[in-house]
Amino acid sequence: MMIFIQALDFNLWDIIINGPELPHTISNEGVKTLKPISLYTDDDRKKVQLNAKAKHVIICAFISNEFNRVSSCATAKKMWDGLEVTYKGTNQVKNAKINMLVREYEMFSMKENENISRMFVRFTDIINSLQSLNKCHSNSEMVIKILGCLPNSWMPKITAIEEAKDLNTLPLEELL
Template identity: 55%
Template structure:
């Protein structure tokens, strides 16, 4: 049974449907809508940016506007292109937003009104740019933040600036990312600076290199944690019977060695006492007559 694909698809599932704007996240919708119109017809995008074509004629050396009856084929084609652009924008807005632009007479007028409504006047834009530039200059990778999360925050800032007309070169973005990394990444930053040309290094390649290094760091940290846990378990584990027997044997051997050394020391001392010569006034017990020995004893 064949499945019919077309109007039943939700918004965002078909390249033939303009992205719907309901009043939230105008920057996101604007970027998508710009690409959608350019793909549909680049001349249509030019009509939106530069304004509709005004048919004119020259009379007596002076330029004047043609009436609709005087339009030629080119004039009609350009007018039709403006109508197509307005129609695309109509389909991209919900009922509430359509009411705000329903009185506009050209696609450029619609686009400009949406910009002023959701981005503000030039003064407001300048304030928003200054705020985002400040965030860009102070941008740093936060503690325990992954490279992916950090890069997402960074992308939000530069996309916001780009939508307001402020952009940075790829080289500037690469250098900013490297400056934003903490000291623990210093070795990797130095390696990239020495091995790569930062003027030509794509931002996506830098992201891939940093993510690979992040995985290596995490793996190393996990191995260190496992080693520490193993050492801690060994130090707190109760000794087994074999360990007790070994310790007892070692203590017995040490005691026997100490005993042997002590006995050897006594023997040497005893031998020294026997061989020691008598000093003046000393007599050996054997040289004293037995009678006197009995009296002494």
């Protein structure tokens, strides 16, 4: 989603992550209040419109259940923060997901009667899930992991790959 939003307008992503600069006024007592629309300058309108665009992109990306969850939020940042908690969870939930996926990664092996393509899809699902939670493995670690999880019947192929290729620079896709 981040890449999609940045491709539309890089400033939209900034608004979502850091919050908008909504027009405000400061009273003589130093109280900050939202500026009435009738007093908006052109610059104020641009700021408000950028927040509206960001909200629109978020709302259009979800089905009605999620729309109902975020439609009442005043800013794109509040929408995003709410969705982040819903889908990624709190730090405790996030850590539990990471621990579960790390265990899946560590215990990963090719199943009986599974072809290499299907195994690679399962492996990629685990890696992508870990990356979405900011837990990344280097390409060489993943290549070594894939080679290590193959059954003994693959040993001649593993040996040939290890001798012919530099495992530190071998792309995972080329290994497949």
